[in-house]
Amino acid sequence: MKGSITVRDVAKALGVSPSTVSRALSSSDLVAPRTRQLIVDKARELGYTPNNAARGLATGRKGTLGLVVPDLENPYFASVTKGVQARALAAGYSVFVADSDEDSHVERELVRKLKPQVDGLILCSSRMSDADLAALQGGIPVLLINRRMEGLPDVTVNDQEIVRQALEHLHALGHRRVGYAGGPTGSWSDKQRRLGIEQAVPGLAGLEVTSLGSFAPVFGGGQSVADLAVAAGLTAVLAYNDLMALGIIARLHARGINVPDEMSVVGIDDINAATLISPALTTVRAPLRKVGSAAVDLLIESLDPGPVPRAAEYLPIEIIVRQSTAVVPSVIRERPSGNVAGRDERKSHASI
Template sequence: MAITIRDVAARAAVSPATASRALTGTGSVDPATAARVRDAARELGYERNPWASSLRGGTTRKLAMIVPDLMNPFFAELVRSAQAYAHELGYLVLVAETDDDAGAELELLRSLSDRVDGSLICTPQTAESAQGRLVDEGPAVFLHRTSTLVPYVISDVALGVRLAVENLVALGHRRIAYLDGPAESWSAGLRRVAIAQAREEFPDVDIVTVGQVRARFEGGVAGGDLVIASGATAVLAYNDVVALGLLHRLARRGLRVPDDISIVGFDDVPAAAMASPALTTVAQPLAESARAGVDMLVALARGAQPADRAVVVLPPTLVVRESTAPPAAGLPRTGTDPV
């Protein structure tokens, strides 16, 4: 079995991140500690590691990117943007998927930490109390999740929800459904807080939460009947993929969008513009957040301290397309079951 940076760190009684900095010459490491790490690496034969030539040069020119679900176009777009920008900077991005398994995040970081200069972790599910273990594996940046321990890039979800609700209210909707995301999702929790704030901001509008569905197409399909039963004239979906599933189910029930009910998505993935009708949605700045995350991570890998560039918050925008319109007189039709 090849000797890893974790083996060196254990022999030198330091964290893997400290061992990596000592061997690459990046960041600040006490000289005595650095000497101990080099001695441990020499004793274990770490210099014969296949990545050692890169480490001796001070960098691997590789970044890891860990995502929960590559089938979700939100993450696919983040990956595409990060890879393109990293390439401009002379870096290669290695992509790994957790399949929505929070425990896999740390496992993947450990397996990649001695092969990359740092890691981008997209919407990590690791609990705040355990995020210190992620930091121990080397430079890391979160995309689309906040943290008190890890630098992060995020869009202003509360602003996005307010823009969506504000637009629906301006169109004349007074009963709006919110089709919620997974109960355990940190991102869904942010949206729930934003929905609560919208209720306070628009006290004359009924904003009702319906269901808690998977953040996938089938989640929107499953939530369609709940939306119809709510009597709402408009619905804000947890994300675009859910909105597309909802659009499908409403059509099967005989409802017309936006004539009978308006739909707003969240994220502005490419498929949103391709839907029929094209989806009105809150556009998260995915390309910008990926670029900001890569910039932050490269700076950390080159020795910047996390506090130097700890937080980037980007504003979303509302993209108005064909799936929203003023409400028809009265409540929407109840629809019929598909034949």
């Protein structure tokens, strides 16, 4: 740290001024090609590394981005983070990653701490209140993922289209009584999806979608959903996300209910684990990494030139049909009521 070599050292070694070295290195073409080459070579030879703090002081740019996610252990956010990280790196930015643990207060605190350290901030699935979010305007550029708010740019997928595709798929398979297992209350995505359901249902003859409630967007969240769905006599469930869908399937399996023969389950996101289970999960794929990289692109764009009013766009989504959904039996399979435990649990056991 103390012995590190500076522009000054490079300059001295060549008998030029620090200014020239700085210019040559920042690739301004204000310097003669020959001297420039000399400087670049010498810099490499001496192993010069620019001091970011100093540069930041002088320019006001820090070369860093901040990313706040609710939970790194959630595969969804892990993928988004990966996308952000890769693109930011390619663009020459380093990224601070912070995990709010699904807590809006922690998140607010993180934002406060991060803000002065970065050139731009990405808030993924922010749990903060609209008011808190609104208060972020006017400072450094802030970009939202999976949320929209007047005055802030965002990257989102079309939640309404997502549920539409999922419901159409189920409807085509003959399902008429479908349940929706909602995400965290206050989640913007959840709101959008409920909206999407309302809009899609009228177009699908005979379809009836009932809300099963709001649940934590994790594996455990799905467990109780399964029971509710069975009790309500539904033939299919659309879950807020894949994790929850996985939980539902696990619970159904534990109760000896066959998926998809007796109950179809659809997830949202297409996380890696969706193909990792059996039956593989039918889900609506959101381009997770791309969401991250798009966010970086947009954010950087708003950093460099004049503020280009970029139109909001949706990233494309698509339904991935796997094995967790099937045609609803023309005659709902009669289940010998007293004999649920009579199914051969052992045989339907060996599976991941």
